[in-house]
Amino acid sequence: MSDTLSTTAPQAGSPLVSVRGLSKHYGGERRLLGGSAPLLKAVNDVSFEIAPGETLGLVGESGSGKSTTGRILLQLETPTAGNIAFRGQDITGLSKHALKPYRRDMQIIFQDPYASLSPRMQVGEFVGEPFDVHGLSGSRSERQDRVASLFRKVGLDPSFMKRYPHEFSGGQRQRVNIARAIALNPAFIVADEPITALDVSIQAQIVNLFQDLQDELGLTYLFIAHDLSMIRYLCHRVAVMLRGRIVEIGPCEAIFDNPQHAYTRALLSAIPVPDPDIERSRRPLSFDVNANLPSEEAVLRPVGDRHFVLEG
Ligand SMILES: Nc1ncnc2c1ncn2[C@@H]1O[C@H](COP(=O)(O)OP(=O)(O)O)[C@@H](O)[C@H]1O
Ligand SMILES: [Mg+2]
Numbered sequence: 362m363s364d365t366l367s368t369t370a371p372q373a374g375s376p377l378v379s380v381r382g383l384s385k386h387y388g389g390e391r392r393l394l395g396g397s398a399p400l401l402k403a404v405n406d407v408s409f410e411i412a413p414g415e416t417l418g419l420v421g422e423s424g425s426g427k428s429t430t431g432r433i434l435l436q437l438e439t440p441t442a443g444n445i446a447f448r449g450q451d452i453t454g455l456s457k458h459a460l461k462p463y464r465r466d467m468q469i470i471f472q473d474p475y476a477s478l479s480p481r482m483q484v485g486e487f488v489g490e491p492f493d494v495h496g497l498s499g500s501r502s503e504r505q506d507r508v509a510s511l512f513r514k515v516g517l518d519p520s521f522m523k524r525y526p527h528e529f530s531g532g533q534r535q536r537v538n539i540a541r542a543i544a545l546n547p548a549f550i551v552a553d554e555p556i557t558a559l560d561v562s563i564q565a566q567i568v569n570l571f572q573d574l575q576d577e578l579g580l581t582y583l584f585i586a587h588d589l590s591m592i593r594y595l596c597h598r599v600a601v602m603l604r605g606r607i608v609e610i611g612p613c614e615a616i617f618d619n620p621q622h623a624y625t626r627a628l629l630s631a632i633p634v635p636d637p638d639i640e641r642s643r644r645p646l647s648f649d650v651n652a653n654l655p656s657e658e659a660v661l662r663p664v665g666d667r668h669f670v671l672e673g
Contacts (some may be wrong), residue, residue: 374412374413375448375449376410376411376412376413376446377411377412377413377415377447377448377548377549377581378410378411378434378445378446378447378549378581378583379409379410379411379445379446380407380408380409380410380430380433380434380443380444380445380446381408381443381444381446382406382407382408382442382443382444383404383406383407383408383430383433383440383442383443383444383445384402384404384405384406384407384440384441384442384443384605385402385403385404385426385429385430385433385438385440385441386400386401386402386403386441387400387401387403388400388401402604402605403426403429403605404426404429404430404433404440404605405426405604405605405606406442406443406606407426407430407443407602407605407606407607408443408607409600409607409610411549411581411582411583412581413548413579413581414575414579414580414581415581415582415597415598416571416575416581416582416583416584416595416596416597416598417582417583417584417596417597417598417599417600418584418585418586418589418592418595418596418598418599418600418613419431419583419584419585419586419599419600419602420585420586420587420588420589420592420599420600420601420602420628421587421601421602421603421628422587422603422650423587424604425602425603425604425605426602426604426605427553427554427585427587427602428553428554428585430602431469431551431553431583431585432469432551433445434467434551434583435467435468435469435551436452436453436455436460436463437469439454440453447463447466447467447549448548465491465495465545465546465547466547466548466549467547467548467549467550467551468542468543468545468547468549468550468551469542469550469551469552469553470535470538470539470542470550470551470552470553470555471538471553471554471555472553472554472555472557472558473558474531474534474535474537474538474555474558474559475526475531475534477538478526478534478537478538479526480525480526480527481525482525482526483522483523483524483525484521484522484524484525484526484529484537485505485508485512485521485522485523487526487537487541488508488511488512488522488537488540488541488544489504489507489508489544490541491541491544491545492504492507492544492545495545497545505522507544508522508540509522511540511541511543511544512540514540514543514574514577515536515537515539515540515543515570515574516536516570517533517536517537517540521533530563531558531559531560531563532559532560532563532566532567535555535556535559535567536567536570538555539555539567539570539571539574543574543578543580546578547580548579548580548581549580549581549582549583550580550581550582550583551582551583551585552571552582552583552584552585553585554585554586554587555567555571555584556568556586556591557586557587564591565591565594568591568594568595571584571595572594572595582595584596588628588631588632589616589617589628589629589631589632590632590633592613593613593617596613597612597613598610598611598612598613598616598667599611599612599613599616601616601622601624601625601628603624603650603655604650604654604655606655606659606671607661607671608622608624608625608655608670608671609621609622609624609625609668609669609670609671610661610668610669611664611665611667611668611669612666612667612668615665615666615667615668616668617629619665619668621664621668621670622670622671623646623648623653624648624650624653626646626648627645627646627647627648630643630644630645630646631645631646655671655673656673658673659671659672659673660672660673
């Protein structure tokens with residue numbers, strides 16, 4: 362893992378993914394006997410862009426709306442309001458049929474590497490399944506070769522193809538999921554807390570793999586995490602989410618070296634420091650979410666180069 366910040370964020374040209382005014386509300390339906398179910402604004406007026414080859418980190422506590430944002434981006438869920446554009450095309454609310462060409466290009470990787478695998482399917486079959494779904498399998502031996510090459514790309518020995526998920530460690534299982542996600546040469550991957558369930562020692566290896574694959578394949582990532590600890594090594598920019606809103610977004614170095622929002626500062630203060638002397642004196646800042654909820658009128662204001670913070 363490189364210990365320098367990723368400072369050269371790709372910016373040229375138009376964004377690969379852009380979302381404008383995205384909201385997802387749950388509840389609020391009128392009840393038969395009057396009144397309405399409580400309204401939850403899981404995602405509330407979120408806008409951002411991701412450039413080709415860029416990694417945007419999306420960070421915030423559990424329940425802040427990160428997964429919902431990721432699922433809406435891939436059109437696995439429909440937004441209450443707002444638009445999603447992919448390669449400049451508005452894909453909001455497209456039919457299943459119209460979405461099909463985009464499905465190959467946009468993939469998702471989940472937190473629990475075991476849950477996504479089929480326990481009774483050899484992992485080689487699992488990794489090659491997208492070829493079958495899209496009619497790209499070719500002959501038996503072509504398929505084997507392509508799966509073997511995917512295994513090598515994610516650092517797994519191709520001889521493991523015939524094994525079952527329970528024969529793998531957590532990190533290896535996540536490698537299997539990543540192999541499947543890149544099978545169809547996608548442009549964009551939503552990685553929804555892909556390292557959260559892994560041992561800390563394994564987390565860095567998987568972060569390295571994401572980085573290597575980005576360099577090799579030119580992938581663009583939305584990388585979701587509930588804390589900032591690994592984000593520094595992987596992301597070009599970071600968006601911090603709180604109760605459905607982005608409270609701060611900016612280049613990685615601005616977020617880490619010049620955080621503006623109290624919530625970002627609290628998240629930063631929670632990262633353990635490898636040096637035991639510093640770690641002993643580290644004081645996590647507390648942040649009372651309920652006392653500091655952004656108002657509905659709050660807007661993102663520029664505070665630096667491509668660096669915005671929610672005010673109000
Ligand atoms: N299908 C759903 N129905 C009702 N509420 C939901 C649904 N999905 C998510 N939520 C709520 O939306 C909020 C955001 O959830 P989520 O996007 O999963 O957050 P995160 O990924 O940041 O933990 C949470 O309060 C969650 O309980
Ligand atoms: Mg989540």
